[in-house]
Amino acid sequence: MNILMLNYEYPPLGGGASNATYYLLKEFSQIDDNITIDLIISSATNDFEEEKINDSIHLYKLPVGKKSLHYWTQREIISYSRQAYKYIKKQKKRERYDLIHAFFGIPCGAIAYRFRKEIPYIVSLRGSDVPGFNERFSFQYIFLKPIIRRVWRNAVSVIANSQGLKELALETDRDAKIDVIYNGVNVEDFSQKDNRENGDIIILTVARLIKRKGIDDLIRAVPAIVKEHQNIKVRIIGEGNMKNELKALAQKLKVSKYIDFRGYVPHAEISNYYLSSDIFVLPSKNEGMSNTVLEAMASGLPIITTDTGGTQELIDGNGVIIPSEEPDAISKAVLNLITDGELRRDMGIKSRTIAENMSWENVAEAYYTLYKERK
Numbered sequence: 001m002n003i004l005m006l007n008y009e010y011p012p013l014g015g016g017a018s019n020a021t022y023y024l025l026k027e028f029s030q031i032d033d034n035i036t037i038d039l040i041i042s043s044a045t046n047d048f049e050e051e052k053i054n055d056s057i058h059l060y061k062l063p064v065g066k067k068s069l070h071y072w073t074q075r076e077i078i079s080y081s082r083q084a085y086k087y088i089k090k091q092k093k094r095e096r097y098d099l100i101h102a103f104f105g106i107p108c109g110a111i112a113y114r115f116r117k118e119i120p121y122i123v124s125l126r127g128s129d130v131p132g133f134n135e136r137f138s139f140q141y142i143f144l145k146p147i148i149r150r151v152w153r154n155a156v157s158v159i160a161n162s163q164g165l166k167e168l169a170l171e172t173d174r175d176a177k178i179d180v181i182y183n184g185v186n187v188e189d190f191s192q193k194d195n196r197e198n199g200d201i202i203i204l205t206v207a208r209l210i211k212r213k214g215i216d217d218l219i220r221a222v223p224a225i226v227k228e229h230q231n232i233k234v235r236i237i238g239e240g241n242m243k244n245e246l247k248a249l250a251q252k253l254k255v256s257k258y259i260d261f262r263g264y265v266p267h268a269e270i271s272n273y274y275l276s277s278d279i280f281v282l283p284s285k286n287e288g289m290s291n292t293v294l295e296a297m298a299s300g301l302p303i304i305t306t307d308t309g310g311t312q313e314l315i316d317g318n319g320v321i322i323p324s325e326e327p328d329a330i331s332k333a334v335l336n337l338i339t340d341g342e343l344r345r346d347m348g349i350k351s352r353t354i355a356e357n358m359s360w361e362n363v364a365e366a367y368y369t370l371y372k373e374r375k
Contacts, residue, residue, distance in 0.1 A: 001034060001035050001036070001098050001099075001371060001372070001375060002035075002036050002038075002095060002096060002097050002098050003035065003036065003037045003038070003097065003098065003099050003100075003101055003371060004037075004038050004040070004088065004091070004095075004097040004099070004100045004101070004119070005021070005037055005038065005039040005040070005100075005101045005102075005103070006039075006040050006084060006100065006101070006102045006103065006108035006111060006112060007021045007039065007040075007041055007102075007103035007104070007108060008041065008042050008064075008072075008076075008077060008080040008081075008084075008104070008107065008108060009021075009041065009042060009072070010022065010039070010041040010042070010059070010061075011267060012044055012069050012264075012266070013041075013042055013044055013066065013069055013070075014069075014070065014072075015070060015208050015291075016126065016127070016183070016288065016289075016290065016291040016292075017103050017104065017124075017126040017127075019267065019291050020103075020126075020161075020183055020184075020291065020363075021039070021041075021103060022267075023184065023186065023360040023363075023364075024360065024363065024364050024367065025037065025039065025053055025057055026053075026360070027360050027361055027363070027364030027365075028057065028364055028368070029053050029054050029056070029057055031364055031365070031368055035056065035368070035371070036056045036057070037056065037057045037058070038058050038060065038091065038095065038097075039057070039058070039059050039060070040060050040062065040084050040087055040088070041059060041060070041061055041062070042061065042062055042063075042064045042066060042076070042080050043061035043062055043063045043064065043066070044061075044066055044069065045063065045066075046063045046065060047063055048060075048061065048062060048063055049061040060087065062079075062080060062083040062084060062087065063083075064076045064077075064079040064080045064083065065079060068239070068240075068241070069239060069264060070208045070209075070238065070239050070240055070264070071208070071210065071239075071240055071241050077107055078107075080107065081107040081110070081111055084108075084111050085111055085114060088111070088115060092115075092118070097119050098119075098120075098371075098375040099119065099120055099121065099122065099156075099371055099374060099375045100112040100115065100119050100120070100121035100122070101121070101122055101124065101367070101371070102121055102122070102123050102124065103124045103126060104123075104124070104125075104126050104128075104129040105123050105125055105129040105130070105148055105151050105152060105158075106129045106144060106147070106148060106151070108123075109121070109123040109129070109148075109151040109152075109155065110147060110151055112151075112155075113150065113151045113154055113155075116154050120156045120374060120375065121154075121155055121156065122155055122156055122157040122158070122159065122370065122371075122374060123151065123152065123155045123157075123158045123159070124159045124161070124181075125158065125159065125160045125161065125165055125166075125169055125178070125288070126161060126288055127161075127165065127286065127287065127288040127309070128212075129148075130148075130160075130165060130168050130169045130172065131144070131145055131148065131168075131171075131172045132168055132171060132172070133165075133168060133286050133288075134212055134286065135211065135212065135285070136210075136211065136212065145172055148172060148173075149172065149173045149176070152169075152173055152176045152178075153173070153175075153176065156374040157177075157179065157370060157374050158176060158177065158178045158179070159178070159179050159180065159181050159370070160178050160179070160180050160181075160288070161180070161181065161182060161183050161288045161289040161310065162180065162182065162183075162287075162288050162289040162309050162310025162313055163180055163310065163312075163313055164287075164288075164308070164309040164310050164311070164312065164313070165288045165289070165309055165310065166178045166179075166180055168309075181363060181366045181367065181370075182289055182310070182313070182358060182363065183288075183289040183290075183291055183294060183310075183358070183363065184294070184358050184359050184360035184361070184362060184363040185291070185294035185295055185297070185298045185355050185358055185359070185360065186298075186359070186360055187298045187352070187355050187356050187359070189271055189295075189298070190271045190274060190275075190295060190298040190299040191271065191275050191299065192298075192299065192300035192348075192352050199231075200231050200232055200233045201229065201231060201232045201233070201278045201279065201338050202232075202233050202235055202276060202277040202278050202279075203225075203232060203233070203234045203235065203277070203278070203279045203280075203281055203334060204235045204237070204273060204274065204277035204278075204279070204280050204281070204296070204301070205218060205234070205235070205236055205237070205238075205280070205281050205282060205283075205292075206237045206238060206270065206273070206280075206282075206292040206295070206296075207236075207237075207238045207282060207284070207292060208238050208239065208240040209236075209238050209239060209240030209241070209242045209243045209246060210240045210241060210242055211242060211285075212284060212285050212286055213238075213240075213282070213283070213284050213285075214283035214284050214285050214306065214324060214325065215236060215238075215242070215246055215283065216242070216245075216246060216249055217283045217324075217325055217326070217327045217330060218234065218236075218281055218283050218327075218330055219234070219246060219249050219250050219253065219255065219259065220249070220253065220327035221327040221328070221330035221331040221334065222234060222250075222253065222255040222258055222259065222331075223253055223254075223255055224327075224328065224331035224335075225331050225334050225335060225338075226255060226258055228335055228338075229335070229338050232258060232338070233258060233259075233260055234258055234259045234260065235260045235262060235273065235277065236259065236260065236261050236262065237262045237263070237264075237265050237270070237273060238263070238264065239263055239264045243261065243263075246261070247261060270295065271295075271299065274295060274296055274298075274299035274301060275299060277296075277299075277301060278301070278337075278344065279301065279302055279304065279334060279337050279338075279344070280292075280293070280296035280301040280302070280303050280304070281303075281304045281305070281330060281334070282303075282304075282305045282306070283304075283305070283306050283322075283324065283330055284305070284306055284308055284309075284324065285306070285308065285324050285325065286308045286309055286324075287305075287306075287308050287309035287310060287311065288309050288310055289309065289310035289313070289314070290305070290309070290310070290311075290314075293305060293311070293314055294314070294355060294358060296351070297314070297318065297351035297352065297354055297355040298351075298352060298355040298356075299351075299352075300348040300349065300351055300352040301348055301351055302318065302319050302320075302337055302343075302344050302347035302348050302351065303315060303318060303319030303320070303347070303351060304319060304320050304322060304330065304333045304334065304337070305319065305320075305321060305322070306321070306322055306323065306324040307321050307322065307323060307324065308324055314354065316350070316354060317346075317347070317350045318347045318348075318350035318351040318353075318354055319347055319351065320333045320336075320337075
């Protein structure tokens with residue numbers, strides 16, 4: 001079985017979908033000798049590059065002129081789309097593909113749609129490719145909805161990464177048949193945290209510093225937290241176009257000394273930050289199925305997250321779900337966990353237990369079954 005996979009982001013570029021693709025390929029490299037995958041992605045440099053994961057999995061990296069690892073411009077996405085289309089036409093002369101697996105309905109699903117008469121395709125919905133998910137794209141959604149519906153209806157399968165994202169997608173097309181395959185996590189990559197009784201309480205967030213992630217709400221919650229407990233540190237891992245704005249906000253609120261902007265951290269090193277933290281907060285305005293929440297759970301951390309996307313499917317006695325865009329709710333939830341060490345510990349144990357049942361191996365097997373059914 002020969003699969004053509006499309007994703008405009010792949011480590012070190014991008015966020016959740018980037019890491020999901022990496023882990024899926026890692027599992028596919030072990031799952032079966034009869035599957036080959038060609039993945040067309042963007043290059044982090046200005047050069048075309050090729051990479052082999054093994055003899056069956058090849059990566060083709062297109063130079064799109066990336067300026068930032070974690071923030072995409074329309075020009076870059078258009079560049080990827082044009083180059084990917086041309087490269088597929090060239091590849092088709094050398095390879096016969098049984099199926100295209102497109103991450104994101106737009107742009108990758110739209111690229112796959114153009115080859116629909118020759119190659120069947122499936123679409124994995126990730127978040128911002130679904131109308132209503134990202135305020136930044138609200139204007140574009142108006143014009144893209146007819147194209148999105150056409151892409152979904154011509155796919156042999158459409159997959160959302162959470163029930164919440166599926167329900168949001170159905171608001172665009174009630175007749176669409178959408179299934180759910182959750183994100184996974186490699187629990188072996190993360191050590192379970194031992195509760196520390198001494199030292200600062202470390203509040204961790206790992207996210208792109210963009211408006212949708214709501215990191216400004218976390219910073220706005222800090223004054224109320226430090227009013228009660230000064231022995232805290234808010235550690236923010238990630239890069240994005242709001243970094244300077246967030247630093248300025250921390251200065252304005254006079255809480256800069258409590259906030260540690262760590263910037264980009266390679267994924268191979270991220271587990272140490274989870275391990276040294278006490279509480280994980282993700283105050284997003286919208287999410288699909290957050291990889292960073294799953295990683296925090298695998299690390300045995302209690303979770304504070306907003307009532308968006310797939311959070312209802314992840315939080316079951318292991319954390320607190322709060323309304324989005326409410327800093328007061330963040331501060332109250334954090335203060336409760338700071339005060340109650342036993343609750344913090346019990347939630348962390350439950351987080352790890354839930355994460356252990358959400359392996360990337362299971363996700364890969366679900367997609368592999370889908371490939372065999374749909375090709």
